[in-house]
Every structure is written in C-alpha cells, then in structure tokens.
Amino acid sequence: DGGITQSPKYLFRKEGQNVTLSCEQNLNHDAMYWYRQDPGQGLRLIYYSQIVNDFQKGDIAEGYSVSREKKESFPLTVTSAQKNPTAFYLCASSSSPQGNEQYFGPGTRLTVT
Amino acid sequence: QKEVEQDPGPLSVPEGAIVSLNCTYSNSAFQYFMWYRQYSRKGPELLMYTYSSGNKEDGRFTAQVDKSSKYISLFIRDSQPSDSATYLCAMLKNNDMRFGAGTRLTVKP
Numbered sequence: 001d002g003g004i005t006q007s008p009k010y011l012f013r014k015e016g017q018n019v020t021l022s023c024e025q026n027l028n029h030d031a032m033y034w035y036r037q038d039p040g041q042g043l044r045l046i047y048y049s050q051i052v053n054d055f056q057k058g059d060i061a062e063g064y065s066v067s068r069e070k071k072e073s074f075p076l077t078v079t080s081a082q083k084n085p086t087a088f089y090l091c092a093s094s095s096s097p098q099g100n101e102q103y104f105g106p107g108t109r110l111t112v113t
Numbered sequence: 114q115k116e117v118e119q120d121p122g123p124l125s126v127p128e129g130a131i132v133s134l135n136c137t138y139s140n141s142a143f144q145y146f147m148w149y150r151q152y153s154r155k156g157p158e159l160l161m162y163t164y165s166s167g168n169k170e171d172g173r174f175t176a177q178v179d180k181s182s183k184y185i186s187l188f189i190r191d192s193q194p195s196d197s198a199t200y201l202c203a204m205l206k207n208n209d210m211r212f213g214a215g216t217r218l219t220v221k222p
Contacts, residue, residue, distance in 0.1 A: 004156075006156075031208070033210075040121065040214055041214055042117065042119075042201065042203075042211070042212030042213050042214045042215065043157075043201070043203075043210075043212040044212075045209070045210060048208060050208070056208075058209075088154075090156055090157070092156075097208075098144070098145065098205065098207070098208065099205055099207075099208035099209075099210060100145040100147070100162055100164075100205055101159060101162060102147075102159065102210065103159060104149075104156035104157045104158070104159075105156050106155060106156045107154070107155065107156045109154070
C-alpha cells in the first residue's frame with residue numbers, strides 16, 4: 001500500500017519537553033511538508049523540504065525543527081520554545097516541484113499540559 | 114484581511130441536494146486552486162485541483178475558478194450522507210499553500 005504514515009495518532013507531553021513526530025512516505029515523492037491545524041483556522045505551513053538534506057521555513061517555524069536525511073522520512077520536533085504546541089499536526093508530500101497535488105497523512109494530535 | 118476567506122458554515126442540506134461551497138482570495142499570484150475533504154480527526158483528502166479559470170468536473174464534483182473575481186467554488190451534485198465532512202479550499206503559489214478555514218457540511222438522509 002502506498003501512502004503517508006504518521007505516528008503516533010495521539011501524543012501527550014508535559015510542558016518543557018521536546019517531542020518528535022514521525023512522518024514516512026513510500027510514494028517516492030521528493031517534496032514533504034508539515035502543517036499545523038487549529039480549530040477554526042486553516043492549515044498553516046511549518047516547514048517544507050523539496051529534496052533530501054534541504055528544507056525551508058514556513059509561516060510558523062519558530063519553536064519547531066525538522067530534518068530530511070532520507071527521501072522517505074521528514075520528522076518534526078516540537079521544542080519547548082513553541083508557545084502553543086497543542087494542535088493537530090499534518091504531514092504531506094507531493095511529486096510536483098510546485099507543490100500542487102499534496103497528499104496528507106492521517107495526522108498526529110499533540111496535547112501538551 | 115485574510116488571504117483566503119471561506120465561510121465556516123455549518124451547512125446542512127438534505128440528501129440529493131446540490132451543494133455550493135465557495136472561497137474568495139486576495140492574492141492574484143495564486144496559480145493552483147485545490148479542494149480538500151476532511152473527515153473528523155483525519156487528514157485532508159485531495160478532491161480536485163485546477164490551474165486556470167473555468168470548470169473542471171470529476172463525477173459528482175465540479176470545481177470552478179474565476180480569477181477575475183478571485184472566487185472559487187466547489188459544487189457537489191446528488192449529495193450523499195457520506196459527503197458530510199469539512200471542505201477546505203487551498204491556493205498555491207511557489208510551494209506556499211494557503212488554506213481556507215473550512216466549511217463544515219452535513220448531508221441529512
């Protein structure tokens with residue numbers, strides 16, 4: 001089965017702890033993206049990567065970090081510097097250099113207390 | 114003013130109705146226009162994307178783009194209860210995707 005997997009589905013952390021969210025794809029897509037979704041708001045771009053070992057900040061990169069060591073994987077770390085980390089995090093990938101036709105994973109719901 | 118405006122609804126229609134979902138935008142640099150469907154607590158699913166002004170049809174779904182008015186629409190014909198979801202419009206320029214807040218649709222049997 002081809003697709004994008006995110007794990008875990010639900011994640012709970014204490015304030016002040018870093019946490020890493022997993023995103024894996026077997027679609028052979030070059031580009032990968034991380035978004036966060038908050039109630040009543042559209043998805044907002046955190047980071048994206050068009051190629052291995054390269055990534056770009058999105059609108060809300062502060063308090064987050066990423067790596068792209070393999071084409072298939074694009075993990076997101078939510079650091080303690082992120083002021084409001086509780087959200088639904090979505091990973092996407094695209095075969096297009098322009099970023100159209102982005103396909104999303106099932107998401108990870110992160111709750112920080 | 115937000116770059117992409119979408120009426121959040123909620124919108125409730127009877128089964129079989131024609132549904133019209135709309136978004137407006139302010140940035141004329143957007144090149145691609147997408148519609149996603151998102152079921153509760155799931156990732157968005159790409160329904161359609163268009164590049165130019167005009168209509169694009171796929172089964173019961175028709176996407177319409179009017180670049181001169183900065184207005185896009187998604188029409189759903191013969192709506193089904195399984196169409197009940199949140200519909201997100203999205204617009205893209207140079208790998209920068211902007212999403213509407215989503216319209217919540219309920220189709221009642």
